[in-house]
Amino acid sequence: MFKFFCTFMGCQSYLCLKLFHYFLMVCAVGVWIFCMVSVSLGVIFASSSSDRFHFRGYHHNNSIELMGIVLPAASLIFMAFASYRCLITMEPFKSPSLTVKVLGVQWYWQYEIQDWGYDWTVESRLKKNAFGEVGFQDSVDWWLYGVDYPLVVPINQKIQVVVTSSDVIHSWALPSLGIKMDCVPGMSNCVPMVILSPGVYTGMCSELCGANHSQMPVFVEAVSLDIWRDVMKKGSSF
Structure with missing residues (x-):
């Protein structure tokens, strides 16, 4: 079982485990988005402040624009699918013991x-x-x-x-x-x-x-x- 730091109790039910996994997934997606945005901003600032770095290859680049659309959409779809699975887990049992x-x-x-x-x-x-x-x-x-x-x-x-x-x-x-x-x-x-x-x-x-x-x-x-x-x-x- 997962044990939280300090003295918090770990997840002791199937529902709690699903919610905890979803929380970790959302944190991972958030870190990935932060890294991608940071790298993109770094490229933009570096290109505008350095004569040796040519920004021409990134201006009106169809591949980069496509990635900027597809990757965020894929992240949202992935999170929506995971959250839907959590909602299904929260549904009452049809035949409880x-x-x-x-x-x-x-x-x-x-x-x-x-x-x-x-x-x-x-x-x-x-x-x-x-x-x-x-x-x-x-x-x-x-x-x-x-x-x-x-x-x-x-x-x-x-x-x-x-x-x-x-x-x-x-x-x-x-x-x-x-x-x-x-x-x-x-x-x-x-x-x-x-x-x-x-x-x-x-x-x-x-x-x-x-x-x-x-x-x-x-x-x-x-x-x-x-x-x-x-x-x-x-x-x-x-």
Whole structure:
């Protein structure tokens, strides 16, 4: 998996990998355009300031004019094709393996899984300590991200996440999975998710939703299919 510098999480989903590859491709095209323009400007300035360099061969040169049209057009077509592939990847699954409903409420998340014969519903709230202080977690790694009941999903499965809201607009965001979907009252939005490796993935509500907007972390635990079945049978998270 790709690992970003500093402490950022790497891409852990197929969608995130596609987006990251597209980002690298756009950066490469941008560098190539910058180099071509720099070389062209260097040739023009050198020809205008040097008597030994004759600009006559470049003036009204059909080959250079053709390259100036074809190369930028080819770059745009290449980028359009790559972006189209990313858009196709973001389309909801036609036949998902699992459907998860995410309901945004001021100020917590409610997760529902009514699939595969299971009926699993939890309310994921920011964890508090004995003094009622929010953001408390035994491990400092999950400070302000620790919740009482995380969302537990299996890896390597086509998961359809259906997000909505009961009050105001929220946004369910998981950067390491390439997911950011608005939760709009009265509307259901779908986002596909295929997690490649087990682990803990965190995010945050990325739409200003009120006074306790900062107390709506997204906490997802990806586990193997057997462990996930055990969790569903128990009716709660770990």
